[in-house]
Amino acid sequence: MEYYVYGRNNVTELLKDGSRSISKIILMKGQNNNAKFAQIISLAKERGIIFQFLPKEKFNQFGEISHQGVIAYTPPVKFVEFEDFINNKNEEKKYRKIIILDGIEDPNNFGSIIRTAVCAGFDALIFPSRRNASVNAAVEKSSAGAVNHIDLIMVNSLTAIIDRLKDNDFWIIATDINAKDNYYDIDYCNMNFAIVLGAEKDGISTAILKKSDFKIKIPMLNNFNSLNVANAASIVIYEALKQTIQKTGNVV
Amino acid sequence: MEYYVYGRNNVTELLKDGSRSISKIILMKGQNNNAKFAQIISLAKERGIIFQFLPKEKFNQFGEISHQGVIAYTPPVKFVEFEDFINNKNEEKKYRKIIILDGIEDPNNFGSIIRTAVCAGFDALIFPSRRNASVNAAVEKSSAGAVNHIDLIMVNSLTAIIDRLKDNDFWIIATDINAKDNYYDIDYCNMNFAIVLGAEKDGISTAILKKSDFKIKIPMLNNFNSLNVANAASIVIYEALKQTIQKTGNVV
Numbered sequence: 001m002e003y004y005v006y007g008r009n010n011v012t013e014l015l016k017d018g019s020r021s022i023s024k025i026i027l028m029k030g031q032n033n034n035a036k037f038a039q040i041i042s043l044a045k046e047r048g049i050i051f052q053f054l055p056k057e058k059f060n061q062f063g064e065i066s067h068q069g070v071i072a073y074t075p076p077v078k079f080v081e082f083e084d085f086i087n088n089k090n091e092e093k094k095y096r097k098i099i100i101l102d103g104i105e106d107p108n109n110f111g112s113i114i115r116t117a118v119c120a121g122f123d124a125l126i127f128p129s130r131r132n133a134s135v136n137a138a139v140e141k142s143s144a145g146a147v148n149h150i151d152l153i154m155v156n157s158l159t160a161i162i163d164r165l166k167d168n169d170f171w172i173i174a175t176d177i178n179a180k181d182n183y184y185d186i187d188y189c190n191m192n193f194a195i196v197l198g199a200e201k202d203g204i205s206t207a208i209l210k211k212s213d214f215k216i217k218i219p220m221l222n223n224f225n226s227l228n229v230a231n232a233a234s235i236v237i238y239e240a241l242k243q244t245i246q247k248t249g250n251v252v
Numbered sequence: 253m254e255y256y257v258y259g260r261n262n263v264t265e266l267l268k269d270g271s272r273s274i275s276k277i278i279l280m281k282g283q284n285n286n287a288k289f290a291q292i293i294s295l296a297k298e299r300g301i302i303f304q305f306l307p308k309e310k311f312n313q314f315g316e317i318s319h320q321g322v323i324a325y326t327p328p329v330k331f332v333e334f335e336d337f338i339n340n341k342n343e344e345k346k347y348r349k350i351i352i353l354d355g356i357e358d359p360n361n362f363g364s365i366i367r368t369a370v371c372a373g374f375d376a377l378i379f380p381s382r383r384n385a386s387v388n389a390a391v392e393k394s395s396a397g398a399v400n401h402i403d404l405i406m407v408n409s410l411t412a413i414i415d416r417l418k419d420n421d422f423w424i425i426a427t428d429i430n431a432k433d434n435y436y437d438i439d440y441c442n443m444n445f446a447i448v449l450g451a452e453k454d455g456i457s458t459a460i461l462k463k464s465d466f467k468i469k470i471p472m473l474n475n476f477n478s479l480n481v482a483n484a485a486s487i488v489i490y491e492a493l494k495q496t497i498q499k500t501g502n503v504v
Contacts, residue, residue, distance in 0.1 A: 009478065064316060108360065116483050121473035144478050184494050218490070219497065221373035226261065226396050227486070231368050234483035235490045238470070242436050242491075245471065 003076050005140045006067035008036040013145020015043035020074045020148070025051040028059060028069030040070060066141065077135050080151040082161055085124055086168050093123070094250075096192045097240065098170070101127040102158060102208055103199030104229060110135075111142020112230035113197070117150055118143075120241040124151035128158050131199070162194075162211050170194050174204050174212035175236060177225060183216040188240035189247045195240070197233050255328050257392045258319035260288040265397020267295035272326045272400070277303040280311060280321030292322060318393065329387050332403040334413060337376055338420050345375070346502075348444045349492065350422070353379040354410060354460055355451030356481060362387075363394020364482035365449070369402055370395075372493040376403035380410050383451070414446075414463045422446050426456050426464035427488060429477060435468040440492035441499045447492070449485050 005014060014020060025044050031037050044051045059067060099117050104110045110133045117125055133139060140147050155161045162172055170192040196212065198204035218232055244250065257266060266272060277296055283289050296303045311319060351369050356362045362385045369377055385391060392399050407413045414424055422444040448464065450456035470484055
């Protein structure tokens with residue numbers, strides 16, 4: 001079956017980005033007054049992309065997805081090769097910030113973390129080919145189109161990649177419920193770093209914890225140790241951005 | 253139809269909390285080796301609650317929910333009256349911290365914000381009876397049982413409640429994409445405060461913005477102004493907790 005993505009913000013970002021070809025956009029009839037629809041149509045016209053209006057019934061084929069009346073046929077996101085990422089450094093950026101996911105299974109969490117990483121100006125997101133959701137249409141939807149604005153790197157072995165990152169002057173920061181330091185106790189400035197986030201259930205694997213330079217935790221009260229992983233990610237990602245802005249006056 | 257809640261962590265928290273009666277728990281057959289199941293059974297035995305194992309097919313009646321093989325029949329969450337919240341102050345707490353939601357429609361976002369608020373030790377969450385998701389089983393699931401650990405207050409008029417909060421020495425902090433101050437520029441310590449979070453689409457209503465004492469924004473890069481509201485909530489909520497811990501050495 002042809003690959004497609006869905007959702008109003010998601011398709012808008014896909015159109016704005018321009019790096020992926022779009023063979024066709026379909027829109028649900030009867031939503032002509034919708035501002036998001038108008039924007040999608042205007043962007044599609046600009047890029048010369050075919051769009052058509054279909055009645056509600058035609059959307060049943062897509063099942064129980066939150067398409068919001070918009071589907072765009074496009075190839076899946078292209079992943080970036082790890083070594084290409086390492087070698088192609090944007091010279092304007094002094095340091096690079098990345099996220100490593102170790103076994104995030106929920107597509108909403110995965111997409112939501114990509115979205116926060118883009119909002120905070122992170123450069124890449126690395127995830128393993130096994131034991132982790134891949135970048136499918138549900139992840140794209142949850143990312144609100146952020147998948148188009150960051151290097152997504154799928155790798156076979158996270159531990160091997162962490163070694164390569166360390167070879168390349170990256171510091172590895174692992175989130176771990178048993179850590180001594182709180183996430184705001186470390187200094188995120190003036191270094192390349194990778195924040196590692198663990199699986200919803202089991203956290204980060206021992207092999208990766210061992211290779212980490214810093215272990216950090218998020219304090220939790222009420223004996224309720226159960227922040228959602230995407231929310232936990234946002235808290236740490238924004239602490240890093242905030243420190244960079246406050247201490248260096250820059251965002252990179 | 254009888255009200256029920258679902259999900260492993262959610263039902264575990266419901267059992268641990270003990271404030272809501274549970275008429276019956278049903279578990280999916282064939283998951284006997286699951287540690288979460290064992291914990292649920294042990295807690296149910298402790299409280300003398302009936303539980304039974306049913307085959308997979310019996311769970312079809314619940315439709316497409318992420319029940320993870322566990323359903324608990326219990327009455328809906330009891331809301332707290334605003335005036336009771338105001339009058340029943342826990343004397344151990346010097347200041348109180350609350351969240352106000354202005355039109356959060358997505359149950360995942362709603363539940364997820366409740367979860368973060370509990371992890372960060374917030375005292376209450378106020379939401380309007382209209383234009384906002386109510387606390388249903390989907391919200392309970394996303395909250396991972398956090399609904400049982402915080403005062404949930406449903407009100408008819410947010411603006412009237414904000415006036416009452418101001419009468420009672422609360423400062424109102426509104427998140428607003430057009431604010432001048434960043435969320436980390438203000439001091440959350442030594443005051444009662446309410447953080448107001450706006451609807452996924454439209455943000456906070458003008459009437460509420462006008463009544464706010466502080467307006468704050470979260471900086472976003474990449475021209476990508478679209479943090480998920482639950483993630484945005486986590487970032488601000490944890491900045492407040494962090495400041496309190498760092499500046500006062502306490503969590504309240």
